Amino acid sequence: MTPVHDVATGETRPVSTGFIAIYVLAQFGIWIALLTPVILTIALRVGEIATEAEKGKWLGVILATGAFVALVSAPVCGALSDRTRSRFGRRRPWLLGGLVVSGIGLLVLATAPSLLLLGLGWIICQAGFNAMQSACLPILPDVIPFRLQGRVAGLLGMTSTAATFAGSWITQFTQTSTLLMFLAPFGITVIGVLALVLILPDRIPANENSARTSLSAIPRALIKPFLDHDFSWAFISRFLIMMAWSFLLTYQLFFLTDQLSLEKLEATQVMVRSMAIIAVATISISILGGFISDWSGRRKPFVALAAVIEAAGFLLVALAPSVPQFLVGVALAGLGKGLYFAVDLALLAAILPNEEERAKDMGVFQIANSLPQSLAPALAPAIIFWGSASGDNYAAIFIAGTIFALLGAVAIAPIRRSR
Known part of the structure; x- marks a missing residue:
């Protein structure tokens, strides 16, 4: 168990192997539920709804729209997470909120009777998953000590590749049920993220300036880095x-x-x-x-x-x-x-x-x-x-x-x- 100095409170907190394992599992869970639709299940749903001649075009439109939402939502949700001051911390609300929103989006994807609703479901998914991602990634500098960050980053770095193959493997057993195609990978997300929320040392920084910054300042804050x-x-x-x-x-x-x-x-x-x-x-x-x-x-x-x-x-x-x-x-x-x-x-x-x-x-x-x-x-x-x-x-x-x-x-x- 490795002690970590908390800048916000001056306390020393432990980071165990178990915490690292759950952190990596949560990141894997986010990727598997997000990437499985990208590489496979959205295409299958588009093929069910669109004509043979139009399915390629509609798949591109839906994925491109989702990519734009991801482009915008990741930094905005990150900025809002940094400014969150709640009794539950500043990362947990976005992990839990993103989990709920992405689950709703996956349900819409699984049950959408039209391409328009399918696209809406993917927009909701991208907003939810990027909210979770924006709260999950900064846990590396927030909690993990410098001397362990390389190996933890290495574990995080492999999760997207592992999730791609795991999602493809799961889908071969769930194609008979549209709901299972989208929700089976999401089950791993729920387990990983909830476990992380339960054990996450989510401290609020001692300096409250960012909490008092108005939301209108967010666009300027996005350029600041x-x-x-x-x-x-x-x-x-x-x-x-x-x-x-x-x-x-x-x-x-x-x-x-x-x-x-x-x-x-x-x-x-x-x-x-x-x-x-x-x-x-x-x-x-x-x-x-x-x-x-x-x-x-x-x-x-x-x-x-x-x-x-x-x-x-x-x-x-x-x-x-x-x-x-x-x-x-x-x-x-x-x-x-x-x-x-x-x-x-x-x-x-x-x-x-x-x-x-x-x-x-x-x-x-x-x-x-x-x-x-x-x-x-x-x-x-x-x-x-x-x-x-x-x-x-x-x-x-x-x-x-x-x-x-x-x-x-x-x-x-x-x-x-x-x-």
């Missing part, structure tokens, strides 16, 4: 890395069919292997990287090294003449991703500008995750046509990913408040 030198560079690095990954996740199927000339069925099978390789690589290196980072007390070298490894993986993919080299490149990129997301979150926790606004600042940081998912598809057509009049140069997509990843490594260098 970018005035901080270190935060801005960390944001730029994450944004560039996520641009690279958005290219890989969106265009690997077309690379396999158009660049490597595989049939769609064969390409789909290769993609399944690719995602499995990414999962294994990411999860294995996340835990190891977090421990090594804590042991050395350094963050920046590991983040930069991870970005370089990712770049090397993207380059191997771009130059791949065959499936084996494609999979080797994907594996290398997955190792870099696991190391990056493990240590980068710990680095962020160390350089947040204001300890009283951690939830808001971490919510703003999440924009660097969400925005590239919209920008990458917008930039892709111009990149694809680069050097190819036929418009099928999908290797250029991964060369662009290589460049973005290398720039992400360079962007870590100017950070001052972390080694």
Whole structure:
């Protein structure tokens, strides 16, 4: 059991292995209920309601609308969490409130008779899940001591990948019931979040200035983190890395069919292997990287090294003449991703500008995750046509990913408040 000094009260509080396990379970629970609809169950519901000709368009509209809600709600809910002053603390109300709202959204998704209501359900879900996320992420700097933040960040970093596969695995047993498709993964969310709420040491900061700040000041507060030198560079690095990954996740199927000339069925099978390789690589290196980072007390070298490894993986993919080299490149990129997301979150926790606004600042940081998912598809057509009049140069997509990843490594260098 590790003692942690509470800045707000001057007390020393213990952080046990059990608390860390429940914290990681809660984050896993949030991801599994959020990502399973994104990768699978919303598409199944759209396919039930929309015509064959329109289902692709409507799926894009619904997911894009949800992504916009996530972009806005994460920093706003974070700012409100920082300003919450209640007998239950400032994180618990948002964890519980988000749990209720997201549950309502999932019920709407499961029972919606029309595409409009399906879209509304996804908007409600995104608001609820991002409320929970905005209260869950700042627990890392709020509660976890610096010497453990690397390994805990490593565990948190693997939860989204693990949740993606767990959600897909559960769905194969629940497709006969629309309610179970959406609510079975959510059961894990309920267990994890309620357990976290029960044991969370949710202290109010001694300085009450943020509590008296008017809500009208929130828009200005959302811009404020970018005035901080270190935060801005960390944001730029994450944004560039996520641009690279958005290219890989969106265009690997077309690379396999158009660049490597595989049939769609064969390409789909290769993609399944690719995602499995990414999962294994990411999860294995996340835990190891977090421990090594804590042991050395350094963050920046590991983040930069991870970005370089990712770049090397993207380059191997771009130059791949065959499936084996494609999979080797994907594996290398997955190792870099696991190391990056493990240590980068710990680095962020160390350089947040204001300890009283951690939830808001971490919510703003999440924009660097969400925005590239919209920008990458917008930039892709111009990149694809680069050097190819036929418009099928999908290797250029991964060369662009290589460049973005290398720039992400360079962007870590100017950070001052972390080694």
